[in-house]
Amino acid sequence: FRRRYWSGLYITKAIEVMHRRILGRPTFGRWEINAYFDTAARQGFYGVVDAMLNSQEYNEAFGEDTVPYERFITAGDRNARRVPGLKRAFQAGDYAEPAGLRPTVPSPQALRTTGDLVQRNLPGRTNVIVGSWSAQISGGAMAAPAKPAAAEGPGSIRQAPAPSRRWRPSAPDLGRTTSFISAPTPATGFQVGAGLWRASVGDGRSAVLPTEPTAAMAAALRPGRPQGFSRRASLNRPVQLGRAASESQVQEAIEATYKQLLNRVPFAAERLGDSESQFRNQQLTVAEFVGQLATSDLFQQRLNRMAPLRAASAAYLALLGRAAQPQEVSQFLAIRANRGQGAALETLLNSQEFAEVFGQNTVPYIRGLATANGQPLTTVNRTAALYAGNAGLNPSPKGAI
Numbered sequence: 001f002r003r004r005y006w007s008g009l010y011i012t013k014a015i016e017v018m019h020r021r022i023l024g025r026p027t028f029g030r031w032e033i034n035a036y037f038d039t040a041a042r043q044g045f046y047g048v049v050d051a052m053l054n055s056q057e058y059n060e061a062f063g064e065d066t067v068p069y070e071r072f073i074t075a076g077d078r079n080a081r082r083v084p085g086l087k088r089a090f091q092a093g094d095y096a097e098p099a100g101l102r103p104t105v106p107s108p109q110a111l112r113t114t115g116d117l118v119q120r121n122l123p124g125r126t127n128v129i130v131g132s133w134s135a136q137i138s139g140g141a142m143a144a145p146a147k148p149a150a151a152e153g154p155g156s157i158r159q160a161p162a163p164s165r166r167w168r169p170s171a172p173d174l175g176r177t178t179s180f181i182s183a184p185t186p187a188t189g190f191q192v193g194a195g196l197w198r199a200s201v202g203d204g205r206s207a208v209l210p211t212e213p214t215a216a217m218a219a220a221l222r223p224g225r226p227q228g229f230s231r232r233a234s235l236n237r238p239v240q241l242g243r244a245a246s247e248s249q250v251q252e253a254i255e256a257t258y259k260q261l262l263n264r265v266p267f268a269a270e271r272l273g274d275s276e277s278q279f280r281n282q283q284l285t286v287a288e289f290v291g292q293l294a295t296s297d298l299f300q301q302r303l304n305r306m307a308p309l310r311a312a313s314a315a316y317l318a319l320l321g322r323a324a325q326p327q328e329v330s331q332f333l334a335i336r337a338n339r340g341q342g343a344a345l346e347t348l349l350n351s352q353e354f355a356e357v358f359g360q361n362t363v364p365y366i367r368g369l370a371t372a373n374g375q376p377l378t379t380v381n382r383t384a385a386l387y388a389g390n391a392g393l394n395p396s397p398k399g400a401i
Contacts, residue, residue: 006045015040015048022052024061025072236390239363241286250280256363257290261299261318263393270298285360287349294319294345303341308333309401311341313386317394319348321357322368322375323382366394 005017015036020026027033039047052058062068239256241249254276258265275292278284284292293299299318303311312332316324324332335344348354358364368375368383386395395401 002045011037011040018048019052020070022049022068023055023058024068024070026074235366235369238365241361241363243282247280253286253363254279254289256365257286257293259390260364261290261293262302266298272296286363287354287358287360290319290364291346291349294349295342299345300341307401308336310395310397312336313395313401315345315348317366317368317383317386319345319364320351320353321364321366323379323386325376325379 001021005021006014009017012033015033016027019032019036036048036051039051043050058068061071236256239253241253245253255265258271272292275284275289279289303314306314309329312324312329315332316322316328332344332347335347354364357367366383366387368379369387371377371380388394388396
């Protein structure tokens with residue numbers, strides 16, 4: 001019984017099959033199987049069998065003198081028993097005794113440190129590790145690293161091995177102008193030949209001519225188009241629409257308005273069909289079309305899903321193209337609380353700043369990244385922090401406002 005219903009099955013299936021064989025019915029839910037998990041973990045196979053035999057259900061159904069029988073047959077059981085292929089005779093030899101547990105291999109108790117992995121030149125170490133160095137001489141001389149004896153070496157890593165050079169003189173290249181540097185007087189056995197030499201001894205750095213301190217600033221502020229004051233590449237160009245506009249220009253203005261206020265292009269079912277038709281027939285100006293979209297359910301739902309401070313920042317970025325100042329946020333939230341969100345948006349659309357910057361024929365755009373008269377520098381920094389680019393959400397949903 002243990003080999004057939006316990007050893008070869010996973011725990012959930014084993015408990016389910018044993019429950020059917022001992023108590024005569026299948027489990028009614030996962031909660032019955034879960035009730036035996038703790039017993040199976042603590043006492044194993046024999047604990048699960050004892051728990052089923054000592055249960056109140058077994059005592060009431062079979063008692064002490066009745067052999068357990070199948071008390072509940074499901075429709076699936078009845079159909080399965082009609083299939084001849086599923087009526088397999090019991091063969092005890094098919095269920096082999098599983099092998100014992102694998103032997104526990106004791107882990108090594110020796111202490112391993114970084115010194116076992118990275119060899120170092122320490123005092124008293126017999127095996128000395130010596131690095132290599134190379135030298136390049138413009139006159140054609142070549143230098144080879146020294147090969148100290150195996151038994152010799154520095155006593156510490158701070159003492160570098162004394163290099164030795166072998167020279168092969170050759171005629172210097174006089175076809176090009178070279179700034180010659182006077183070679184030092186040999187003090188440690190160096191023999192200097194004719195020509196310029198430059199040594200590189202294992203430090204990974206190469207000799208580079210120094211530049212002027214103001215060279216980087218001069219390159220950044222080149223005359224004509226300074227790099228530090230160029231337009232940000234992710235910013236869209238202002239879209240203006242005149243009276244004699246073509247269909248492509250009208251469509252461009254409509255798409256730019258949707259992207260500015262909604263941060264996306266809406267679906268066909270979400271578009272303002274009547275307002276777009278009036279805008280194409282020149283019955284609405286750009287400012288009036290922006291007002292229609294700002295008071296629509298699409299823009300209202302976008303602001304309603306945000307926190308109050310984030311909603312005020314999103315409204316200023318969408319309609320005025322810049323971040324709001326603290327007093328402007330307070331005024332927007334006060335109007336929103338007293339008169340509603342639509343009245344707060346109408347205040348921005350009817351403001352003098354909107355009329356002076358965009359007028360009647362310009363689609364609102366992000367303009368707060370540049371300085372303007374009457375705007376503090378903190379507004380520029382705040383706009384740059386809230387602007388997430390064309391592919392992002394403005395303002396970004398991450399971070400505090």
